[in-house]
Every structure is written in structure tokens, then in C-alpha cells.
Amino acid sequence: MKKNIFQISPSFYDVMPAEYRELVENGPFEKKVGVSDLGAFKELSEEHPLCAGCGLALSLRLILASLPNPEDTIIVGSTGCSAIAFPQVAVQNIHSLFGNQNAIASGVKRALTLRFPDKIKDVVVIAGDGATVDIGLDMVMQSWFRQERITTIMLDNEAYANTGGQESGMSQEGAVLHMAPKGKTFPKVSLPELARASGCVYVAAVNPAKPKKLEKAIVRGVLAARELGPTYIQVFTPCPTNYKFKPNETIEKIKMRVKEGTYETTEFISAEAQELFARLEEGKK
Amino acid sequence: MAEAKPVLMQGNEACALGALNAGVRFYAGYPITPSTEIAEQMAVLLPENGGVFIQMEDEIASMAAVIGASIGGMRTLTATSGPGFSLKQENLGYAIMAEIPCVVVNVQRVGPSTGVPTAPAQGDVMQARWGTHGDHPIIVFSPASVYEAYYLTIAAVNLSQKLRQPVIILLDEVIGHMREKVFIPEAGKLLVEKISDHVPADWKPYDEKGLTPLVPFGFGHYYHVTGLFHDQYGFPTGDPPQVERALDRLHAKLDRYRDEIVLTNYIGHKEPRVAIVTYGCTVRSARSVVKRAFWQDRLPVGLLSLQTIWPFPAREVEALAKQVDVIIVPEMNMGQLVGEVDRYACGQAKVIPLNRYDGEMITPDQMFELVGRWLP
Numbered sequence: 047m048k049k050n051i052f053q054i055s056p057s058f059y060d061v062m063p064a065e066y067r068e069l070v071e072n073g074p075f076e077k078k079v080g081v082s083d084l085g086a087f088k089e090l091s092e093e094h095p096l097c098a099g100c101g102l103a104l105s106l107r108l109i110l111a112s113l114p115n116p117e118d119t120i121i122v123g124s125t126g127c128s129a130i131a132f133p134q135v136a137v138q139n140i141h142s143l144f145g146n147q148n149a150i151a152s153g154v155k156r157a158l159t160l161r162f163p164d165k166i167k168d169v170v171v172i173a174g175d176g177a178t179v180d181i182g183l184d185m186v187m188q189s190w191f192r193q194e195r196i197t198t199i200m201l202d203n204e205a206y207a208n209t210g211g212q213e214s215g216m217s218q219e220g221a222v223l224h225m226a227p228k229g230k231t232f233p234k235v236s237l238p239e240l241a242r243a244s245g246c247v248y249v250a251a252v253n254p255a256k257p258k259k260l261e262k263a264i265v266r267g268v269l270a271a272r273e274l275g276p277t278y279i280q281v282f283t284p285c286p287t288n289y290k291f292k293p294n295e296t297i298e299k300i301k302m303r304v305k306e307g308t309y310e311t312t313e314f315i316s317a318e319a320q321e322l323f324a325r326l327e328e329g330k331k
Numbered sequence: 332m333a334e335a336k337p338v339l340m341q342g343n344e345a346c347a348l349g350a351l352n353a354g355v356r357f358y359a360g361y362p363i364t365p366s367t368e369i370a371e372q373m374a375v376l377l378p379e380n381g382g383v384f385i386q387m388e389d390e391i392a393s394m395a396a397v398i399g400a401s402i403g404g405m406r407t408l409t410a411t412s413g414p415g416f417s418l419k420q421e422n423l424g425y426a427i428m429a430e431i432p433c434v435v436v437n438v439q440r441v442g443p444s445t446g447v448p449t450a451p452a453q454g455d456v457m458q459a460r461w462g463t464h465g466d467h468p469i470i471v472f473s474p475a476s477v478y479e480a481y482y483l484t485i486a487a488v489n490l491s492q493k494l495r496q497p498v499i500i501l502l503d504e505v506i507g508h509m510r511e512k513v514f515i516p517e518a519g520k521l522l523v524e525k526i527s528d529h530v531p532a533d534w535k536p537y538d539e540k541g542l543t544p545l546v547p548f549g550f551g552h553y554y555h556v557t558g559l560f561h562d563q564y565g566f567p568t569g570d571p572p573q574v575e576r577a578l579d580r581l582h583a584k585l586d587r588y589r590d591e592i593v594l595t596n597y598i599g600h601k602e603p604r605v606a607i608v609t610y611g612c613t614v615r616s617a618r619s620v621v622k623r624a625f626w627q628d629r630l631p632v633g634l635l636s637l638q639t640i641w642p643f644p645a646r647e648v649e650a651l652a653k654q655v656d657v658i659i660v661p662e663m664n665m666g667q668l669v670g671e672v673d674r675y676a677c678g679q680a681k682v683i684p685l686n687r688y689d690g691e692m693i694t695p696d697q698m699f700e701l702v703g704r705w706l707p
Contacts, residue, residue, distance in 0.1 A: 120548050122399070133555045133566050138548045140402060141557040142395065143425050149359075149392035153399025153407075156383045157357060158549055161404050167549060185395070188388040 081111045081261045094134045099293020101283035101300070102127055102174075102201045105254045109172065109199060109281070110135060112264035119168040119268075120158070122151040124177035127208045127285075128201050132172075145182030147173045148189040151196045159195075168197070168268050175202045175216035179235050183215075190244040190276045197271040198278045199264070200237065203285040211288030218308065223288070241278035242314050247271075249314040253282040255300040256311070263313065269326065270319045282309050335514035342480040342506040343410075345513055346436055347372035349484030350408045352515075355434070356382030357405040359396035361389055361415060364448045365504040366438035369410035390415035394422035394435070401431045402556060404547025406488055410436035413455060414445060417462070423497055424463030425558040427581065430495035430537065432545060434487045437499060438507040439611075441690045450690030451504035453611050453663040459499050460641050466578060468585045470498045470592055471641040475614035477511045483594075483638060490592060494584050495545050501640070503663070505612035505692060535563045539576065542584055585642055592639060595647045599625045599633030605705045606655045606680075608648060608672050610637040612692060613661045619695035620702055630706055640668060645675045652676035657705040661685040661693045681705075 054062055054070055084107070096103040106128065113119050116137055123132045125144035132139045142150040151171045158167040178186055178200040186198060205223055206212040213226040216237075220229040241249045248270040250263035260281065267277040284299045286292065291299060303309040315323070340348070347369045350358075358373040370386070377384040383400070387393040390411050397407040411419060416437040426433055441447035442454050455462075459471045472487055474480040480502060487498040530546055536554040537543070546552045559567040560574045568574065585592060599606070599621045607617045614636040624632040635651055637644055648671075652658060658680050660669040666684045673682040685701055687693045 118549070129557075130567075133557070136553065138553050139555050140399070140548075141555065141559070142398075143421055143558060146391065146395035146422065149387065149395035150399035150402075152385065153357070153359060153396035153401075154403045154548065155399075156385065156396075157400040157403025157405040157547075160356070160381070160383060161547070162549055165549075184388055185392050188392065192385070 076117070079111060081108050081257045084111055094131045096127060096131050097287045097293070099286040099296045100127070101254060101285065101296045102203055103131060104296070105201055105260070105281045105283045106131055106135075106172070108254055108257050108260050109264055110137065112261040113137075113168070113170070114265050114268050115166055115168050118166055119170055120154055122147045122154065122169065122171045124173035124182065125208070126174035126177055126206070127203070128172060128174055130208070145177055145180075146185060147171045147177060147182060148185040148194075148196070148198060152189050152192065152194045155194060155196050166272060168272060169195075170197045170199060170268060172199045172201065174207070175200055175204060176206045176214045179215040179237055187240065187244050190241065190246055190278070193245060193275045195271050195274070196276060197267045198276065199267070200278070200280045201283045202280055203283045203288075204234075205285060205288050207285045207288050211285075238278065238280055238312055238314070246276045246278045247274045247316040247319045248277040249279075249312070251280040251282070251310060251312045253300045253304070253309070253311065255297045255304070259311070266315075266319070266323060270322060273322055274318055335516045337512050338515050339510055340477060340513055341368060341508060341510050342474070342477045342502055343368035343438065343508065344372055345477045345481035346410070346484045346500065346502065347376060348515070349481040350434065350488060351376050351380060353406065353485040353488035355406040355408045355488055356380065357397065357400040357407045358382070358409065359385045359387050359393040359400070359407075360409050360411070361387055361393050363390070363412045363415045365440055365507050366410045366412045366436060366502075368507070369436060369438075373408070390418040391422065394419040397433050398422060398426050398431050401426075401433050401545070402548055404549065406492065407433045408436065408488075409433070410438065412438050412440050412448070413442045416455060416458065420462040424465060424467060426497045427463070427467045427469070428558045429556050430545065430581075431497070431556070432491040432495050433497050434484065434491055435497060435499050436484075436502060438502040438504060440504050441688070447690045449504070451612060451663060451692065452688065452690065453501075453503055453613065453667070454688070455501060456640060456662070456664065456667040459501055468496070468582045469641050470496060470585065470639070471501055472498065472594075472638055473501045473610040473640050474506055474638065475611055475636055476506065477509060478513050479638060480506055481513050481515070486594075490588075494542065494588060496584060501611065503612045505615070536565045537561060537563045537577070537580075539563045539580065541580075541587075589642065593642060593644050593647070594638035595644045596636045596638065597633060597651075598636075600631045602631060603633035603655050604631040604707055605657045605659065605702050606633045606635060606651055607659050607661065607698065607702070608635045608637065608651070609661050610640050610668065613663060616693050616695045616698055617661065620698045623695070623699060624702060632702055632706070643671045643675070648672055648675040649677065652679040655680050656707075657681045657683060659683050659685055659698070659701055659705070661698055663687055663693060
């Protein structure tokens with residue numbers, strides 16, 4: 047991320063939150079860092095409006111720290127909880143209309159490929175479960191069919207959280223939410239499988255309880271999209287506000303769901319992606 | 332200067348070629364009658380000229396992809412007809428709000444709904460103005476010939492870039508499918524305004540001081556693009572004074588460049604008593620009336636044709652109303668722009684609608700008969 051957009055006016059220096067000063071002085075800007083280098087600073091500035099214990103805020107922080115090329119990454123988001131955090135993020139960002147994120151990203155990616163033939167420009171879609179699997183599913187899948195070289199990341203909190211907790215396609219069957227007072231009547235959509243069938247070269251389902259795994263998936267997802275074709279990463283980001291658990295229990299919730307087998311972590315690497323990753327590993331040595 | 336070459340072409344083709352010559356290198360669209368030829372032309376022309384053509388899954392995605400490509404620094408076009416134009420409305424509002432240039436062509440057909448897909452109409456005049464929600468400004472051109480389809484598309488691309496404002500071209504099935512002669516200037520003779528990618532260091536994406544060029548993503552400026560009300564840095568805000576200021580700013584852009592945007596053309600008697608005010612294909616029949624009534628019979632008849640219908644040419648209509656007794660407004664709908672004409676005629680002239688909405692053109696005879704009734 048560029049440092050020059052994060053400058054504090056000298057007269058306001060004293061009143062800025064400590065985390066913000068830390069971010070400006072010791073932040074990850076223009077350094078190659080990963081999730082294990084994260085310090086006290088936050089990539090989202092301190093006043094982001096997400097709730098305490100929000101799995102999405104934590105995941106977003108980890109995702110941003112994992113981006114291999116943040117200075118030249120364009121993030122396309124969509125309406126929802128993630129959208130209200132994005133303005134606070136120091137990367138180029140488009141808040142698209144609800145569900146349109148993958149179509150906007152397709153346009154951006156094609157334009158940048160044409161305008162910057164010699165430069166790497168990563169286009170990463172980060173949107174919630176409602177935007178990805180419900181309202182935006184056609185545009186998400188069509189971008190995969192067209193083999194657009196974009197990374198699609200879903201922040202799955204299993205509900206429409208920003209509107210107060212209604213069921214989404216990603217809610218579990220039986221989940222009691224607003225507009226589903228007697229429980230959701232159909233099962234959670236298996237988007238990783240759909241992604242695989244729709245031509246994604248790399249698919250992963252990860253969670254912030256395992257930051258290193260999440261980082262690896264993001265890096266792989268972005269690199270494979272850069273070279274080969276569409277990739278999909280699903281991140282489980284439980285919502286304490288709408289699923290009514292304590293904010294400090296988010297990570298435990300994830301671990302519990304993984305243990306009981308109701309939220310699988312998976313990884314699919316296509317043969318061509320396998321080859322690419324091996325080549326990149328080789329290059330590092 | 333080399334002579335411009337005459338070429339026989341269709342309105343839809345002229346629109347595609349005009350866009351290409353104005354620097355459009357990105358098209359995303361979905362086939363829909365009677366606009367499909369524009370997309371088909373672009374599918375051939377763009378790859379040949381180093382551009383990108385994508386057939387998208389629907390009109391919503393087409394509009395979204397066009398917006399994305401504009402943010403990535405391309406000049407963009409998409410075309411559709413009534414049903415697809417309805418689908419594009421939400422993203423059209425987004426482009427207005429986020430100040431993303433793009434040109435949207437709507438080749439009108441008979442509506443509502445699926446209507447008569449192959450028959451002409453002018454029923455989307457008010458939708459073009461107010462189709463997307465909120466108090467937005469909009470620019471709408473309505474070409475009356477293949478020649479105008481070509482040049483107004485170029486004007487639309489230029490204005491859209493300059494003002495960072497979507498521009499709509501309301502063609503109709505008649506102009507879209509009609510073939511006639513167009514003079515295409517040789518390469519390099521065309522006025523294509525170049526907006527620089529490189530701008531001063533103190534550039535702000537939505538500068539309160541006024542118009543700022545769009546700096547595409549990738550040119551070193553980091554900002555947030557959103558359909559929410561935002562401050563001059565693109566940061567979302569709900570602060571009442573900032574919201575008001577931002578909306579005023581959107582409208583002020585168009586007010587300031589009004590004379591470049593509003594294009595009209597008057598032909599006929601110098602001191603007319605009866606005038607026709609119309610736009611699009613209906614101008615063709617009206618011209619024939621003027622030819623007969625004025626050029627042949629020297630009757631006090633005139634025609635004000637509107638190439639721009641939104642922002643409405645209020646000044647021109649006001650001036651005309653002071654001169655004439657009667658203004659006739661032929662439209663291929665149940666009466667849409669006639670309300671605006673009446674509003675700006677301010678009681679100075681009697682305003683009479685002439686409507687037809689059966690999918691057939693208003694004939695010169697129909698118009699001539701009505702004009703004759705009001706002549707002194």
C-alpha cells in the first residue's frame with residue numbers, strides 16, 4: 047500500500063488515535079509483509095464501523111495483509127457490512143452496486159490489461175455472502191465461465207448482516223433469522239463446488255482462525271488469477287451481532303463449526319495451478 | 332483538406348462507427364432488438380482496433396462492466412432497447428453519482444414491457460430523464476438521421492468524458508435501421524477531446540471547486556468509488572450540508588456547460604405563426620411538412636428539432652413561443668415531451684400534442700393537416 051496517501055496533518059498529530067499513528071509510522075506500506083508481521087496497527091483505521099468481534103473485520107485485515115501486490119491491487123466490493131469498512135482501507139477500491147461486483151471487476155480487469163500491458167494489476171472482488179451467492183450469483187458465475195482473471199473472495203457471515211440479520215443462501219438450514227422466523231428451509235449453498243464446476247482454477251474455503259492458511263490461500267488465489275483464470279476463496283466470518291454470541295467467542299465459534307463438520311475447509315488446485323505454484327516455488331529458491 | 336467520403340450506412344452502424352472514431356475501445360452488451368446491430372458491429376470493429384468487446388449475461392452486467400472499464404480508463408459504450416434500458420437504470424444512477432463517464436444507447440421500440448420489439452416508438456423520453464431514482468442530472472440526445480446518429484455519438488463520448496457524466500442516446504427503430512448517406516471525415520479530421528490521465532498533485536476525485544477529470548485507477552491516485560453520497564475525496568458521508576453540496580455540484584456541471592450540451596436546429600419561416608417542435612424520427616415527417624408548407628407554399632411555418640432533449644432546451648422553446656401562435660408537438664408516444672414544451676411556452680403560445688403509439692410513424696400528411704388547421 048502506498049504510504050503517501052496516509053499522511054497526518056502535523057496540527058492533528060496529537061489527537062490521532064495511537065493505532066493510526068502506529069499505522070502511518072510502522073505500517074506495512076511499501077514493504078513486503080504478511081500476516082505474521084502484523085503489529086498493533088490496523089489496516090482498517092480505528093474508527094471503522096464494524097461491530098466488536100466481527101469475523102469479517104478480522105478477515106479483511108488478514109486478507110489485506112496477505113495481498114501479494116497491494117499497491118497495484120484494485121478491490122471491488124459490494125453493498126453489505128464489508129462495504130462500510132472499505133472506505134477506511136488504503137487500497138484502490140470500488141463499492142459497486144449490490145451484486146454487480148464481478149461484472150464491474152471484469153470491466154476493470156479488461157481495461158487495465160489493455161492500458162497496462164507491462165504491469166501487474168490484480169483485481170480482487172471482496173463481497174459478502176448475500177452479494178456473492180444470492181443477488182450477484184449470475185454475474186459471479188458468468189465471470190467464471192468467461193475465465194476472467196479475477197479473484198473472488200466471499201466473506202461468509204451466513205446472513206444479511208448489514209440490514210439486521212436476514213437469511214441468505216449461505217445460512218445453514220434451520221437457522222432462525224429475521225424473515226426466517228421458523229428457520230431457513232433449504233441448505234447452505236455449496237459455492238466452492240459450483241466454483242470448481244464453473245471453471246475456477248483455484249478454490250479454497252478458509253477461516254481467520256488459521257491465519258497462515260488464509261494467507262496462503264489468498265496469495266495462491268491472486269497469483270493463479272493473474273496467470274491462469276478465475277479463482278474463488280470463501281472465508282468464514284461469523285457474525286456475533288446477528289448470531290448472538292459474545293464478541294470474544296468468534297474464533298471459538300469457527301473452531302467449533304469446523305470440528306463438528308458444519309463448515310469445511312477445502313482446497314482445490316487445478317493441474318495448471320499446481321504447475322504454476324510449483325514453478326513459483328522453484329523460482330523462489 | 333481531403334473531402335469527406337460519403338458512405339451508405341444504417342443508424343445503428345453509424346452509432347458504432349461514431350463511437351469507435353471518438354475513441355471508444357470497450358463495449359459490453361447483450362443482444363436486443365432493435366439495437367443488436369450496434370453490438371454486432373462493435374464485436375467486429377473493436378478487436379480489429381485494439382479494443383475489447385464482451386457479450387455479457389444481461390443488461391445489468393453490461394452496464395456494470397462498462398462502468399468498470401471506464402474506471403480502468405477506457406472510453407465505453409453499451410446499447411440496448413426498452414426492456415434492457417429498464418434493467419440498466421440502477422447502474423446508470425451509480426455512474427451519475429460516482430461521476431463515471433459512459434455512453435448508453437437506447438434504440439426505442441414500442442412498450443411498455445416487451446411491447447412490439449420490431450416497431451418504432453418514442454416512449455422512453457421520460458424514462459431517460461427520470462428512470463433511475465433520485466434527483467439526478469442527465470444528458471439525452473435524440474438523433475433524427477443517420478448522419479446525426481454518427482455525430483451525436485461522437486459528441487456524447489466527448490461530453491461524457493469532459494463532464495464525467497453518462498450520456499444517453501435515444502435512437503428509435505426508424506433511425507436505427509434506416510440506411511442513408513453519411514459523410515465520414517478522414518482519420519485525424521475529427522474532433523476528439525483528449526482528457527489527460529496525468530493531473531496535478533492536488534487532484535481530488537470529486538473536487539468541490541468544480542469539474543475534475545477522472546483519473547483512472549492505476550495512475551497513482553488512490554480513492555474510493557461509491558454510489559453513496561461522498562465528500563470531495565470519495566469518502567462516504569451522510570452529513571446534510573455535504574449531501575446538498577454534492578448534489579448541487581452534479582447539477583452545476585451541466586448548467587455550466589449548457590450551451591455545449593443543448594443542441595437544437597430551426598428551419599422554416601423567419602416569422603412563423605405555427606411551429607413544430609419535435610425530435611428523433613418524427614423530425615423526418617416534420618421536415619417534409621416544412622418543405623411543402625414553407626419552401627413551396629411560403630406559409631409561416633417552422634420546425635424546431637431538438638437534438639438534445641434533456642436537459643430540456645427551455646430557452647429555445649421560450650423564445651419560439653414568443654414568436655408563434657401555435658406549437659405542435661408530434662411524438663410517437665401518448666404525450667411526453669409536450670408537457671415540457673407547454674411548461675416553457677408559459678401560455679405565450681398554444682401547445683398542441685400530436686400523438687401516435689401504434690408502432691407506425693406519424694405521417695407528413697397527418698402533421699400537414701394539423702398545421703393547416705391553425706394557419707391564419
